[in-house]
Each structure stands twice: as structure tokens, then as C-alpha cells.
Amino acid sequence: MSQYNTTNKANNEVMAMSFNGHTLQSIIKDGQIWMTSADLAKALGYSRVDNISKIFNRNKEEFTSGMTLNVNMGVKGFGNGNSVKAVRIFSLRGCHLIAMFARTKVAKDFRKWVLDILDREVSTPAIEQPPAITDADWVRYSRSMTIPEMAQFTGHTEQQVINALYKAMGSPVTATNPAPVLTPELQHALDQFWGFIATQDIKALNHSHKSHELAISIPEVYELAEPWQLPDTSLLYKALRLSDTPRFHRANTVIASALIGRSRRVWVFIKSFSQTAIAKV
Structure with a gap:
């Protein structure tokens, strides 16, 4: 199984870590642990590095600059020579997010392993000042993590997680009462809503100025x-928070409408270029 076992190499620039029988050569950059796509693929049980690239490219809007970046690294070339090429690396939070989208057998164990390292390695200021997390983030986290895991991952207390989930989900959540899941009833509500939207002129309903967003006023639709x-x-309000296609982003927020030239309260979703549920989006 997984093991936390680190040694420092090359003046703390590289750190050897062991997970599930694999030795991973992690990079220390700006005091943080990062992993290359190659080591991340190895840890998650993928035979090809491009599986990680595919996961990232499908979900790149989920990643911040603090989760992934490209760096120039020396790699072995032909013969005994070395060359420099751009390599994508992921921070521990980036690794965890990749693992949330992975469907391999070891993905769950890897997520727990990363959370354990985060708990040991992340500095105290980062824990005291957790990054801003959207309602959509909380919904996504709740699908793969327990409340204690979410507390570790985000740097919040368990009570703060429970409060945030209540705000995002609109229903009480406790450690013994997990976040809502997409029940058949909620799925039917989503299908009914998006099915109706598909019959309308989407451009006449979308208040967003951003091409990748869908900002809808629910009263206007009704x-x-x-x-x-x-x-x-x-x-519907419960179901929309669990919408994947298009993906829920923010609930009941005020934006400057692209349609009417003044403020409008809307629900915001992220369009998926591969979606078929709403043909006109």
C-alpha cells in the first residue's frame, strides 16, 4: 500500500518519495512539493504519460497556477547526452485534483496519500489562511472526499467545511450526514430543466459576457x-448544484448582464465543448 518515505537529494531540489511500491522523484520548488506528469502517471497506475495530459486538458479550467505549470527540465537524450524540454508539473493540490478525475484502482489510495503529505508538509500560514473555494469546488470535493479529508485538503476546520457545504448545497450537512448525491429524483429535475433550455434560444437567455460561461436567470426561464x-x-436548486453538463459554477450571483446592460441575479455554469445535453449552447 502507500508509504510516506522521503529523502532529500541535490540540495533539496529533488525528493524521493515512495507510494504503492513506486519510487517517485518529486521536485522541490519554492518550498513546495511538485510531481511531473510521468511520476503522476506511474503513481496512478497509467501505462502512458499522455493519460495525465488528457485528464488535465479535459479539465484545465479547474486548475489554478498554484496547481500546475510548465518548467524547463533536463531529460536524457540520445546516447549519453541530455536535452532541456518543457515538462508539466503538478503541486500536491494539483496531484490530488488529477487523482479525483482518475478512474484507476489506486486513485483513492493516492488521494489519501497526498492528503497525508499535505498535512505534514504544508506550512502553517497556508493552513491559517486557506485559499478561496467556490461553491462548485465544495460540491466537487464532496463527491470524492469525506469531511475530515476536505478539512485536511483545504486547510479548514471540519465545522468550516460543514458550514461551507451547507451554503453550497442548501441543506444541513454533518460528519455523519454526508453531502447530497445525485439521486434519480434530482437527475430527473436536471434532465427536465436542461431539456427545456435546449428548446429555447440560448443566446437570448445567457447574461454572461464570457464565451465559456452560461449565466441564466431562473425566474426568466420559469x-x-x-x-x-x-x-x-x-x-431544482438542489439539482443544479450537482449539474455536470454544463458544470455548475456559482449560485444566485449578481453579474453585469450582457443582455440588458445592468445587473442581473443569475446561476452560472461552465459550458462543455463536448456536451450533447444542450445542443444550442
Whole structure:
């Protein structure tokens, strides 16, 4: 299984780490631990490095500059020569996010291993001042982590996690009452809502100035529909927070509307270029 076992090499520039029988050569950059795509693929049980690239490219909007970047590294070339090439590396949080999207057998163990290292290695100031996390982040985290794991990963207390999940989900959450999952009832509400949206002129409903976003005023949608065409709003509001296609981003937020030239309260979603659920988006 996994093991936390580090040694320092080359003036702390490289650190050997052991996971699931694999030795991973991690990079120390600006006091943080980073892993190359090659080592991350090895840890997650992929035979090809481009599996990591595919996961990243499909979900690149989820990653911040503090999670991944390209660096020039020396690699072995032909014969005994070395060459320098751009290599993508991931911080521990970036590694954890890659593992959340991975579907290999060891992905769950790897996530726990990374959280253990974060707990040991992340500096105290980072824990005292956790980064801003959106409602969509909390929904995504809740699908693969327990409340204690989310507390470790984000640097929040368990009570702060519970409060954040309550705000994001709209229903009480405790350590023994996990975050809501996409039940058949909620899935039906999503299908009903997005099915109706697909029959409308999306451009006339989208208040966002950003091409990758879909910003919808829910009351406007209900004014267009017959009562039987849409689910009850109390059910819909829970379901929309679990929407993957398009992916939920922010709830009930005020933006400067691209349609009416003034403020409008909307729900914001991230479009997926591969989605088929809403043909007109």
C-alpha cells in the first residue's frame, strides 16, 4: 500500500518519495512539493504519460497556477547526452485534483496519500489562511472526499467545511450526514430543466459576457415555461448544484448582464465543448 518515505537529494531540489511500491522523484520548488506528469502517471497506475495530459486538458479550467505549470527540465537524450524540454508539473493540490478525475484502482489510495503529505508538509500560514473555494469546488470535493479529508485538503476546520457545504448545497450537512448525491429524483429535475433550455434560444437567455460561461436567470426561464414543463424550484436548486453538463459554477450571483446592460441575479455554469445535453449552447 502507500508509504510516506522521503529523502532529500541535490540540495533539496529533488525528493524521493515512495507510494504503492513506486519510487517517485518529486521536485522541490519554492518550498513546495511538485510531481511531473510521468511520476503522476506511474503513481496512478497509467501505462502512458499522455493519460495525465488528457485528464488535465479535459479539465484545465479547474486548475489554478498554484496547481500546475510548465518548467524547463533536463531529460536524457540520445546516447549519453541530455536535452532541456518543457515538462508539466503538478503541486500536491494539483496531484490530488488529477487523482479525483482518475478512474484507476489506486486513485483513492493516492488521494489519501497526498492528503497525508499535505498535512505534514504544508506550512502553517497556508493552513491559517486557506485559499478561496467556490461553491462548485465544495460540491466537487464532496463527491470524492469525506469531511475530515476536505478539512485536511483545504486547510479548514471540519465545522468550516460543514458550514461551507451547507451554503453550497442548501441543506444541513454533518460528519455523519454526508453531502447530497445525485439521486434519480434530482437527475430527473436536471434532465427536465436542461431539456427545456435546449428548446429555447440560448443566446437570448445567457447574461454572461464570457464565451465559456452560461449565466441564466431562473425566474426568466420559469416565465417562459408552462407549469408542467419544469420541476419545483426547491428541487431544482438542489439539482443544479450537482449539474455536470454544463458544470455548475456559482449560485444566485449578481453579474453585469450582457443582455440588458445592468445587473442581473443569475446561476452560472461552465459550458462543455463536448456536451450533447444542450445542443444550442
